[in-house]
Amino acid sequence: MxxxxxxxxxxxxxxxxxxxxxxxxxxxxxxxxxxxxxxxxxxxxxxxxxxxxxxxxxxxxxxxxxxxxxxxxxxxxxxxxxxxxxxxxxxxxxxxxxRPGVDSSPSVAVTSPAPPAAPTMNGEDVTTEISRMWSIRDAILAWLYQEDAALREPTHVDAERIQESVSWQAAPITDEELSRDCRYLIESGYMRATATMQGVMLRPLITARGSDFAARGVSVQPGPERFAATTGVTNTFNITNNGPSQMAIQSTDFTQTLTVEGQRQQIDAVATALDEYAAQSPEAAGRVGNLPDELREAGSDPVANRGKLQTLLSAVVGIGALANSAGGQQLMQLAAPLIQSLAS
Missing domain, CATH: 1.10.10.10 (Winged helix-like DNA-binding domain superfamily/Winged helix DNA-binding domain)
Structure with missing residues (x-):
């Protein structure tokens, strides 16, 4: 060797x-x-x-x-x-x-003469697990943000309540995943909680830093800023500067600042696009569920329901990414800029 x-x-x-x-x-x-x-x-x-x-x-x-x-x-x-x-x-x-001094390097950490092509664990590709892990962390934060906005103080971190609040679409979140990802959010300063010996997180609260991330609808994943994928479905949008505003890569051009009435109209357009997508097949209808009705209800007052709307629209982006079709692309192009508008 x-x-x-x-x-x-x-x-x-x-x-x-x-x-x-x-x-x-x-x-x-x-x-x-x-x-x-x-x-x-x-x-x-x-x-x-x-x-x-x-x-x-x-x-x-x-x-x-x-x-x-x-x-x-x-x-x-x-x-x-x-x-x-x-x-x-x-x-x-x-x-x-x-190694000190290489933080700015775009290259990966080389642990052998030729870096491995993809992360593996016991011969299995873990790319999906990586995406899922960050989605769970984003979902926990989105749930805590909603609880804080509603002046609720949950007694513990509850997977079922998280999944319901963010319209989770992937396999159910396990207790082990919940414990692991809460630990990360606590250590990174996004939330506070008291952990029991069994890994249950008691009296969780979102921090100011966590609120900032959740309000802007961006992921806690390090690296290029991207929209939070709170539904368990990976979204591929990164956020980049475009003059004085921010744009979602792969989206159509848009004006970030909308009036409240403009936001209502845009939310209704997203809900209508969801209805049209759901009508394409039973599978699509299953993915969409009650999202159009929830969007229209929350969209009646975009200011008061800003956090909930950002979570719902993140779910729309996830559905669009999963669809991998022209209809899915339309959903992403409608929802992604609206998330940014609500965060501004």
Whole structure:
């Protein structure tokens, strides 16, 4: 096998350890410890085999740097039940090396002579799991924003209430996912809650930072700003500057600032487009559900119902992305700019 510069090798192992923890988190797995074999497999390692002492040294660095935490270690220094911090998640999700000085680099963290083509966990593509994880985090935040706007103080984070409030379309959110993603939102400063030993989050509250993200309808996912995919369906819109306003990439040109009456008319246009899309097939009707009626009801007062409308319109964007058709494209082009108008 090829040799590597000692310094480059050390940083590659650190990136590999963080990558292993990230993939485990996405897959909902809890690692008892970090093995050299697991790091090699996930990072598609192509250099000389990693040994246990290198894993221990890499883990110690990641803890000191604030990317990983662990409350216990084995006698040999190996971490027990290691997990990622919010800083570690941010690095790993953007595929940026933990090596200082490369944050601005557009390249991925190279953990082998040739970077792996796609994230894998035990040979399975985890791209879908990554998208789902960020959608759940956006959905939790959107729900908390609605609860705050209604002056409600929930006793605990409830998956069923979250899914109902955001018109969730993917597989049901599990307790493990809820615990994992609430931890991330807490560590990143988007929400506050008290965690029980069983992972239940009590007395959740949205923070000022979380309210800002939810009000603008953007995702908490690090990287290029994009619309929150609160329905469990990935949306591909990134947000970019276009003069003094913001535009959704792939959308038609639009004026971001609308009068209240203009917003009502635009909301009605979205609801009508949904009705037309739902009439195409039983499958489409199932995806749409009661969204048109909910939009028209909330659209009667766009100012008072701004948060709810942003959540409903995010669901419309998700339906449009899932449709992968001209009708779906129309839904996205109508809904995406309206989200931005409501956030302004």
């Amino acid at each position: 090829p040799m590597a510069d000692a310094e480059d090798r050390a940083w590659a192992i650190r990136d590999g350890v963080l990558g292993l923890l990230y993939h485990a988190e996405i897959a909902g797995q809890e690692l008892y410890s970090i093995s050299a074999a697991a790091v090699s497999r996930v990072s598609d390692w192509g250099w000389d085999p990693i040994n246990e002492l290198e894993i221990i040294a890499a883990s110690e660095y990641l803890v000191r740097a604030g990317f990983v935490r662990s409350h216990m270690t084995q006698a040999n220094g190996m971490l027990i039940m290691p997990t990622m911090t919010a800083s570690g998640v941010q690095k790993a999700s953007n595929r940026i090396s933990v």
